[in-house]
Amino acid sequence: MAKILIIDDEEPILNMYKESLSQHQVLTAKNGQEGLDMAEKEAPDLILLDIIMPEVNGLDVLAKLKGNKDTAFLPIVILTNLPEEASKEKATQLGATDYLVKAENEPDKLAEKVKEILGE
Amino acid sequence: MNDKIRQIFESAIWIIIIGATLYVVTQFSWDKAQQFLTYILVFGTLVSVYFYLSNRSLFADSKKKTKELLGKQKELKSRQKTIDLIFENSDDGIMILDHEKRIETFSPGMEKITGYDKDEAIGRLAKSLLKFHAEKNTSLLPDLMFTSTKLKKESPYINNSILSKEGKQTNIEASYTMIQNASGNKPKALAVMRDVTYEQALVERDKEFIAVTSHQLNTPLSIIRGYSALLLKEKAGKLNAKQREYLVQIKESVLKMIDLTNNLLSISRIEQDKIKLKIGDVNLCEIATNVAKEMQSKAKENNVKLSCKIKDKNLIIQADQERLSQALSNIIDNAIKYTPKGSVTGEIIDNKATVAIIIKDTGIGIPKDELEKIGEKFYRSQNAIDQDNQGTGLGVFIAKTIVEKHAGLFEVESKVGKGTTVKITLPKNQPITDTLTFKEKQDG
Numbered sequence: 001m002a003k004i005l006i007i008d009d010e011e012p013i014l015n016m017y018k019e020s021l022s023q024h025q026v027l028t029a030k031n032g033q034e035g036l037d038m039a040e041k042e043a044p045d046l047i048l049l050d051i052i053m054p055e056v057n058g059l060d061v062l063a064k065l066k067g068n069k070d071t072a073f074l075p076i077v078i079l080t081n082l083p084e085e086a087s088k089e090k091a092t093q094l095g096a097t098d099y100l101v102k103a104e105n106e107p108d109k110l111a112e113k114v115k116e117i118l119g120e
Numbered sequence: 121m122n123d124k125i126r127q128i129f130e131s132a133i134w135i136i137i138i139g140a141t142l143y144v145v146t147q148f149s150w151d152k153a154q155q156f157l158t159y160i161l162v163f164g165t166l167v168s169v170y171f172y173l174s175n176r177s178l179f180a181d182s183k184k185k186t187k188e189l190l191g192k193q194k195e196l197k198s199r200q201k202t203i204d205l206i207f208e209n210s211d212d213g214i215m216i217l218d219h220e221k222r223i224e225t226f227s228p229g230m231e232k233i234t235g236y237d238k239d240e241a242i243g244r245l246a247k248s249l250l251k252f253h254a255e256k257n258t259s260l261l262p263d264l265m266f267t268s269t270k271l272k273k274e275s276p277y278i279n280n281s282i283l284s285k286e287g288k289q290t291n292i293e294a295s296y297t298m299i300q301n302a303s304g305n306k307p308k309a310l311a312v313m314r315d316v317t318y319e320q321a322l323v324e325r326d327k328e329f330i331a332v333t334s335h336q337l338n339t340p341l342s343i344i345r346g347y348s349a350l351l352l353k354e355k356a357g358k359l360n361a362k363q364r365e366y367l368v369q370i371k372e373s374v375l376k377m378i379d380l381t382n383n384l385l386s387i388s389r390i391e392q393d394k395i396k397l398k399i400g401d402v403n404l405c406e407i408a409t410n411v412a413k414e415m416q417s418k419a420k421e422n423n424v425k426l427s428c429k430i431k432d433k434n435l436i437i438q439a440d441q442e443r444l445s446q447a448l449s450n451i452i453d454n455a456i457k458y459t460p461k462g463s464v465t466g467e468i469i470d471n472k473a474t475v476a477i478i479i480k481d482t483g484i485g486i487p488k489d490e491l492e493k494i495g496e497k498f499y500r501s502q503n504a505i506d507q508d509n510q511g512t513g514l515g516v517f518i519a520k521t522i523v524e525k526h527a528g529l530f531e532v533e534s535k536v537g538k539g540t541t542v543k544i545t546l547p548k549n550q551p552i553t554d555t556l557t558f559k560e561k562q563d564g
Binding site for chain 2: 017052080107
């Protein structure tokens, strides 16, 4: 069982992915700042991160986590509905492990991806 | 009367006059002199008539020519007036540099863009007056202006920003050309500059609008899709047959909505020329095999046999892998959709400088008179509408646009009831595209 942190401002999204990842310990954060705090405090095995969020957006969260030596090694998967190539490129440059578009990835597919990244 | 005949005629008159004079001198008598004077009188009258007539036509010619010259002069004046009006009133800046790259002409448009008066600018070195954003182009405009001799559609242009006298940054787009004249004078160069700050801000705003809209539309759609999938997996309890049937309907509809949203976004980006190809070496066999794999389940659902004929498994071309996959995927998806039962075959042919990708189906086909419209945005053939009224007519348009962005050719052949063949011809090497900026062209 891995510890997974999902950072997303949409409650239905959080609940949906929580359900599909029920075999893991799932933590949730509803905005970027809360996500940053939890990532440092909880030291999760994997972070699923949305981009468009109030206060601190996902790309800033990603940059901060990758710039912090305590969290830089964490695999971070961007989970967004922004299909813009520019966002994908930026996320990859910042060190995201993968970039998934929510509308194209059903919960089960995400669970498979998580399994793959965690090497289970 | 033309000049040659006139010359002969005049020479003949002189010969006659000289001959007659010699005759009179040698044969002089008063009677003959009187007779001769009569002849001279008659002859002189004839010559006068001739010269009058001749001069009259010359006079008419010269009058006509003068009139023509005056007309041309008037036209030139009027043209000059028009050019002056354009020069004075155009918001675009017009600047001419002499061979030393000193400013020779500086239009009011340039004054508006740069904040400098004509009097401050003329005679100054362009580089010392105009502060361009150095990082945007390796060579700055005054140097570039002397590198091209065309100011047409294909004229080179640069996007740059310029710092005005007051320190205001203005984004500009400039086209330029060198003026060489036949008389061997030292070359000059002309640049036409446009303030595109507002347009660029609009593009940025539009980009943000598209991003936000796609996010806003896709978020609820992904929630509906995700929860439908969870319910169908019976994560919330067992489903009866009716509940399952309804959920399948919900999921299928939401998938269509997601597809439509993504297609509309693709089109919006294509139309704003935002899709820039990321050209790299692409293994065509790999792309085709992957797309075929993704499409297998759909083919199976439609009772369609999907196969691929590829001879050279290491055929490499220069293309944008993601976009090319999208184009092939759209074409194969269409072929399967409109082949109720039968086969869809893909084939790749190596033609040395180009490659042909042929996708052949045994489906419903397209009526002959509708063939040329295939690939137009939102166009669907009548028999396709009759079979399935859910399509959007966007998939083929997107595929065709992607092929054309690769400098490729998109051709369709079809027979109603027999099937359709789509032939995509792509160059193995990509030319530099128009969408690249000048710097990208230079770097490339």
